[in-house]
Amino acid sequence: MSDCDRCTIAGVLQNRATTNGSGTRSIAIVGPPNSGKSTLFNRITGLRQKVANYPGVTVERRDGRARLEDGREVTIIDLPGIYSLTPRSEDERVARDVLTGNMPGVPRPDGVLLILDSTNLSRHLVLAAPILALGLPTLVVLNMADDLRERGGEVDTEALSQQLGAPVILASAMRGEGLEPIWRFLAEHGTAPSPAELPAIEDIPKCRAWAARVGQRASYQPPGPPEMTRKLDAIFLHPVIGPLIFGVVVVLVFQSIFSWARPMMDGVQWLVTWSGAQVGELMPPSVLRSLLLEGVWRGVGSVLVFLPQILLLFLFIGILEDSGYLARAALIADRTMARVGLQGKSFIPLLSAYACAVPAILATRTIENKRDRIATILIAPLMTCSARLPVYTLIIAAFLPERPLLGPLLGTRAAAMLGLYVLGFAAAVATARLLKSSILKSERSAFVLEMPPYRRPTLRSLGLRLLDRSKIFLRRAGTVILGVAVVLWVLAHLPLSGGMAPPIEQSLAGSIGRAVEPVIEPLGFNWKIGIGLITSLAAREVIVGTLGTIYGMEPDAGSLGLQQALRQDLSPAGAVSLLVFFAFAMQCMSTIAVVRRETAGWKWPLIQFAYMSALAWAGAFLAYRITNALLA
Amino acid sequence: MQPSFTSRPSTLVELREGEQGVLDCLDLPDDVSRRLMELGFVPGNAVTAARSAPGGDPRVFRVDGSEIALRCETAARLRIRPAPSAAAAD
Structure with missing residues (x-):
């Protein structure tokens, strides 16, 4: 097992940037995966977001701006979801480098919003130890307060605040409840936290014991079991009904990509053609006109046509992900994917690749195992994407006469098309096997998947x-x-x-x-x-x-x-x-x-x-x- | 670790749905076991077997109020100690 990423801080080129002199404050949002971090980020920044990559790594860099009441702006940095600051994964290294001011091009944040799932404090509180140890002004946000309340859980934020030496609030980012203290925190210069005690942050059992102690002193009462989730899982993970629903979901996604997107795609096509014709009328025949119409319009138009398809696909993936079903789908698909050396989390990206490899590759971000992720990226373009359809249609129509094969159900042309889908899929499976048994070999046991409670997507x-x-x-x-x-x-x-x-x-x-x-x-x-x-x-x-x-x-x-x-x-x-x-x-x-x-x-x-x-x-x-x- | 009990479950994978066990140790490479510990699979913690994928693998385990899916081959490396009450009843 290679662990080459374990480079020391000292080995990295130090580009220490301190708080920038321009006066714009920056606040980092930190939290474990599934803590509702991104929901809060979206709440605070709205449409003022920017997505890029951190230099040299595959971690997504998500910055946004929050506008305060007095008109000032604060930069908000949404860090990747992490369980600790021990730099073992790329995500953790990025989070640590940003928080310590060692990330080139990112000034050290002036404060930290630590988002923890209030229904899961015994686990999430562990992250508080390394974050508080940083010494940055911190506001601890216990998220999903609505869920905690409804399921009969409790926590004394005053007592917890005393234990942690930092302000603690209960909030619900999804419902927008209890967010006022966050805005105040963004506006004012806070003080460094002064926790009552901190454990040795390298030692997980000690950190957990600390978290349990702190939780106890704050009279934390964990909520009852998520009844709704249990009931839904009884259906979605049912040995017979579960796979059936899974099949229906897959067919639905396919159907939306190929049928429902069609009218919108025709609409875009019409718009491109129409606007091209308008531009053509305005201009006298010239080299420039030809460049615009035959070069720019045709080239860009041929790609814009796929926008509806991509949006529909992401709408579906978004619903699946936000509702919590995506984790169940990954669970159901895992065994089949394991046969070709991949894992459950590769399933949705590969399904998306039938629309377009680009969103599919973006969707591989949910796969933590780097080798599995690269293997998925490498085989995704072999899936029959929709850009191949016009080519297939043209050639098949030109060379293959239409004859019924299975009565009215399947004609020769549809069969040829189906054959090409199978060909691409077979090539993908064979390539996955080849990759996973050679250059991307990895321990199969790395599949660990958190099953979040079901939620209504907003x-x-x-x-x-x-x-x-x-x-x-x-x-x-x-x-x-x-x-x-x-x-x-x-x-x-x-x-x-x-x-x-x-x-x-x-x-x-x-x-x-x-x-x-x-x-x-x-x-x-x-x-x-x-x-x-x-x-x-x-x-x-x-x-x-x-x-x-x-x-x-x-x-x-x-x-x-x-x-x-x-x-x-x-x-x-x-x-x-x-x-x-x-x-x-x-x-x-x-x-x-x-x-x-x-x-x-x-x-x-x-x-x-x-x-x-x-x-x-x-x-x-x-x-x-x-x-x-x-x-x- | 010597497997000393034959009838009682000795790893997570042997727990039936709804059964609970107290984690004893993680017989896994360092990085995997650290990751699992961060998710709550810490020695001394109680783990309950929940549902599984339709084929029976991977399986879902309930620990610290959240549900985590593990493949059976991983779950088989997480050893449990017999629950104290069960041992006393023996």
């Missing part, structure tokens, strides 16, 4: 979550995809001959297509498909637009429909080969970018790209040969 939290994800998605569409679209357009329009764009064959894009032809010829592709493959490196579905452009630019093929044109250029074996190529290849800049971000480096995205490209080439080559042999 619109506020769901809304903020959706906003957050769409911001990330749109930012990418506005940068990476836009850049690629413009570059492609330029390549297709240079060199100018007599002030006009050259025929596609003689353009730079054409030359590139010809240059790669020898590599893809064994797969049954010519240079035109080659250009499509290169442009689809930006995003898979771009190949459809590119082929349209290519054939549109060729006078001879101009009158033929795209499907007919394809049939002239691609043999049936070549079509099968192209489908297999798209099933396996990592043709997606956004995925590469997000993998780089999430794994904090180029190593994994490069390995992934090389692996998937090799798999795609080999798979397409075999498919081409076998189909040719079968058709001969």
Whole structure:
């Protein structure tokens, strides 16, 4: 078991930043996972949030601003959920470095909001010891006070405050109850805590004994068992009904991605086309107009279309997560996932990958085991994402006549589509096995999952979550995809001959297509498909637009429909080969970018790209040969 | 640790749903056992077996008022001592 992350503070480049001179106070929110930390953060900061990564690690950095009554602003830092400050995981190291002022670019906070679950104090109070020992002004927020009250629990905040030497309040971040003292704390300069006693913070049993003692002196009465949760678990974890509900949830998510998102996606498509046409009317025919319409509009539009799908998916994941069902789903899926060397927490990210690998990779953040997380990230793009659909649809429609296979239930085209889904899934499973038995081997026993009580999701939290994800998605569409679209357009329009764009064959894009032809010829592709493959490196579905452009630019093929044109250029074996190529290849800049971000480096995205490209080439080559042999 | 009892459960995995045991020691690598201790699996603490996933693995355990799921292979490494009352009745 490698434990290489255990670098000492002294070994890290010290970049000690003290309280910044600008006068803006910053307060860190600290708490164990499931303490309601993020709910409180959302309460205080509302829409004034910023999400980024801490340098060199995969931990999400979440900052926000709280506006005080007098108009002043306070920076709020939402630290990752932790059980202790012992720097063993990346999360704990980040929390510790920020709190001690050793995180480059983050000034040491002026105070700490320590969020603990009041229904679970015997465990959560343990974190108070290392936090109070920091000596920063601290407000201890005992969250979920409503739950504690309803379940008959009690705690004397005055007595607890005396024991901890810091102010203690009861609050409910979800209902917005008892938050006034938090605002006062944000406004004023507090004093360092003076706890009655502190245990040796390295020793867990001693810390727990301390927490028990402190809790007792504050006459802490733990609440009764969560009856509602027990009742719901009797249904959701029932040996027969449980898996059935699980199946229904999975089908529901699928259905929402593929059917319910459709009208919204058509709407976005219409909006893109319509706005493009409006812009086109405003401008005289010129190079700039062509760049805007054929480059920017088409490129960015082809990606924006997926926004409804991604939002729906995150709405579902948000509901599942906030309600507490996600943990149950992970529990149910664990045994099946374990067969391929993964674990229950990989299930939802992989399910999301059927919509788009990008949100799927963002969703892997819930997996604590780093190796499991990377394995999940690496196989996610093999799942059949929705960007492959336009490509599959075009090729299948062009080459496969529709005939009933199972009466009206299943036709040849749907069967081909289903086959491609199975192909991607099989490749993902095989890759997971390969990874987990080689470079990402890890102890299987690391699966530890807390089952939070069921709660009703709030619109506020769901809304903020959706906003957050769409911001990330749109930012990418506005940068990476836009850049690629413009570059492609330029390549297709240079060199100018007599002030006009050259025929596609003689353009730079054409030359590139010809240059790669020898590599893809064994797969049954010519240079035109080659250009499509290169442009689809930006995003898979771009190949459809590119082929349209290519054939549109060729006078001879101009009158033929795209499907007919394809049939002239691609043999049936070549079509099968192209489908297999798209099933396996990592043709997606956004995925590469997000993998780089999430794994904090180029190593994994490069390995992934090389692996998937090799798999795609080999798979397409075999498919081409076998189909040719079968058709001969 | 010598397994000295045959009929009485000696690890968490042997507890049936609803049964309780007092944790004796964690026979696991240091980082895993620290993580479990942070979640409440501390020697001396009472652990109750709750529901399990439909296949019987992983299993959910109730400790310190919260519920934690562990795979059976992990639960089998968490040894329990016989409850004092049960020992006295012997």
